[in-house]
Amino acid sequence: MGDKLVLDNAKKAAAYKAVDEYVKDGMNVGIGSGSTIKYAVDRIKELGLKVTCVPTSFQSTQLIIEAGLVLSDLSRTPKLHVTIDGADECDKDFNIIKGGGACQLQEKCVAYVSDTLLIVADYTKDSVQLGDTWKKGIPIEVIPMAYVPVMKKLESLSLKPVLRMAVNKAGPVVSDNGNFIIDAIFTPPLQNIPQLAIDIKMIPGVVETGLFINMAKKLYFGQKDGSVISKTL
Numbered sequence: 001m002g003d004k005l006v007l008d009n010a011k012k013a014a015a016y017k018a019v020d021e022y023v024k025d026g027m028n029v030g031i032g033s034g035s036t037i038k039y040a041v042d043r044i045k046e047l048g049l050k051v052t053c054v055p056t057s058f059q060s061t062q063l064i065i066e067a068g069l070v071l072s073d074l075s076r077t078p079k080l081h082v083t084i085d086g087a088d089e090c091d092k093d094f095n096i097i098k099g100g101g102a103c104q105l106q107e108k109c110v111a112y113v114s115d116t117l118l119i120v121a122d123y124t125k126d127s128v129q130l131g132d133t134w135k136k137g138i139p140i141e142v143i144p145m146a147y148v149p150v151m152k153k154l155e156s157l158s159l160k161p162v163l164r165m166a167v168n169k170a171g172p173v174v175s176d177n178g179n180f181i182i183d184a185i186f187t188p189p190l191q192n193i194p195q196l197a198i199d200i201k202m203i204p205g206v207v208e209t210g211l212f213i214n215m216a217k218k219l220y221f222g223q224k225d226g227s228v229i230s231k232t233l
């Protein structure tokens with residue numbers, strides 16, 4: 001089997017298991033973003049679960065619509081039973097980096113109002129410390145007018161900020177919210193991650209960081225052989 005197929009099978013296994021364990025008829029469900037969450041939506045559809053879905057991006061809105069599931073939003077459905085979402089990297093203490101697809105702002109808003117946040121990912125996202133496998137840094141959403149001072153401030157926090165550039169479009173990536181994304185590259189280990197998350201968030205112009213601390217209840221990592229290792233703290 002090719003590497004991509006092995007990874008896709010691992011993602012699918014993780015997503016299916018999370019849905020099977022947690023999602024029940026009548027629930028309000030947050031739908032994360034990325035390549036893994038697609039399988040969670042597939043499973044919800046396959047099981048015919050009667051749930052109300054709140055998306056976390058344009059992409060996840062499309063997934064919900066294409067699957068024929070009930071689409072809502074945080075204005076109409078401000079309290080969720082469970083959110084299922086992907087991750088770029090998770091450490092042994094459940095510190096998580098998200099935002100590889102620039103969706104971390106809406107993802108965090110949706111996760112924050114959920115009773116339970118479940119992370120579904122393939123085995124490459126399961127790390128001892130952040131930065132072991134994810135080399136693209138911490139995604140940080142910033143308002144466009146402030147990106148230069150934010151980058152300078154990030155440098156003073158020993159991070160190496162890079163403005164994320166678009167592919168097939170001249171200029172920077174523009175998020176679903178009209179903002180820029182700075183990827184703050186770091187050399188592991190990161191010191192005091194909860195404090196770092198606060199320090200970054202406090203910089204004027206920063207809208208949200210891709211550091212998800214103390215948020216996930218359970219992590220599901222699909223393995224090469226199609227099994228799933230799940231972790232709770």
Ligand SMILES: O=C[C@H](O)[C@H](O)[C@H](O)COP(=O)(O)O
Binds near residue numbers: 032034035098100
């Ligand atoms: O911005 C994107 C999200 O945080 C994704 O959930 C994250 O990048 C993981 O995506 P994938 O499931 O494609 O690895």
